[in-house]
Amino acid sequence: MGGLVWLASYPKSGNTWLRTFLHHLLLNPSQPLPPDELIRFTLGDHHRAWYDKAAGASTWGWPESEISKLRPRAQALMTGAFPDSVFVKTHSILSAVDDVPLICPEVTTGAIYVVRDPRDVVISAADHYGLTIDEMIDRMNSPTSTTGGTRDSVVTYHGTWSAHVRSWTHAPMPGFLALRYEDMEQKPLKTFGGIAQFLGLKPPRERLERAIRFSSFKVVQNQEARHGFRERSEHSQRFFRVGKSGQWKNKLTPEQVARIEHDHGTQMQRFGYLDAESLAANAG
Template sequence: MGALIWLSSYPKSGNTWLRTFLHHLLINPPAPLPPDSLGRFTLGDNHRIWYDKAAGTSTIGFEEERISALRPRAQALMTGAFPDSVFVKTHSMVGQRHGAPLINADVTAGAIHVVRDPRDVVISAADHYGLTIDQMVAQMADPNAVIGGNANQVQTWLGDWSSHVTSWTGRAGPGLLAVRYEDMEQKPLKTFGAIAAFLGLRPPKDRLERAIRFSSFKVLQNQESQHGFGERSRHSARFFRVGKSGQWPGVLTAEQVRLIETRHADVMKRFGYR
């Protein structure tokens, strides 16, 4: 049994890329692994099975308040999934719902949070959720935004983009590493090396480089084409769509850019996006 290490991000900000890198770094396979094998390596904090275990019964049909009350217990049960530290993917913000924490600090060892330029996030997220860009701009500004909620997943509380990022990164400390998507792309050896070091790992350079290479966007696209990926949205032709930073100047209108930059100016400036 081990404490939880959160792999957190706003949706479509590089969470799957991070998980894929860690998967290959720790397993060190001779060839790239299919994307769906991630489920054997990391848990998802919204998977209903943990809430069913916490409740001792099916939670389908439970109102939000009952789910919120179960969340700390469900996350505590996740610590038993593996004997050592347990990596858990989340798109949740940090905060409370109905008096219960969204993230159970009592069973948490640390967190890696991936941040991406919201002007690029909005393009990728709109495609993933089947929304127009205008609709996604509005969702990223909505403090009450939620995603999910079906037979297999409970709802995830996003909040607005700025609050989401700040909730994870507002307090610096030894248990948190914040990384930028753009640095993962443009400075991979330095950025992924820092991720490994944060986890107390000192892999040989060739092993680190292989994990970076096996989790590259081109490889992920090829793997998805060959094997599929269960996390692909029904709204999208593929999960790994473009994967490049700086798409927004040729896609967003001037008004869409203005709305994003005005609403999220402070956090964008903090992370070097303004």
């Protein structure tokens, strides 16, 4: 039994890329693995099955106040999924609902948080959720933004993009690593090598490079085309859509860019997506 290591991000910010890399690094397969293999490697804190197990009954239809009460027990049960540390994907904001933490510190060993330029997030997330860009901009600035609440998934609380990022990064928990999607793309050896080092791993360079290659966008896109991926949204033709930083420069209107920078400028500046001059220009 091990503690939980959270693999956290706002939706469509690189969480699946991180999980795919870790999957290939730790298992070290000779060939790339199908995307659906990820469920054998990482858990998801949204899966209702853990809450059903904690309750000893189906929780479908239960009020959220009752689901919240089950969260500490459900996450404690997750620690028994593997003998060592247990990696858990989450899109939850680091906050509390009904005075119960969404991420329970008692069972937490550490966390890796991936942040991505919100101007690119909005494009990918709009496609995933079947929304227009303007609708997704609204959603990213909504404090009540959630997903889930289905037969298979409990509600996941996102909040705004800025609140999500700040909640995880302004006062990091022990054993915490924050990284940028853009560095995963543009500085893969340094960034993914840093992830391995953070986890106390010292893989041979050949193994590290193979895990990076097997989790590259081109490879996983081909794997999805061959095998499918259950995390693909019903609104999208594919989960792994483009995977390039800077799409927003050609996809968003100046008005849309200005809205995002106005809504999220402070956190964007913290992570190098906006300079002080641009932040001041969009503050009004």
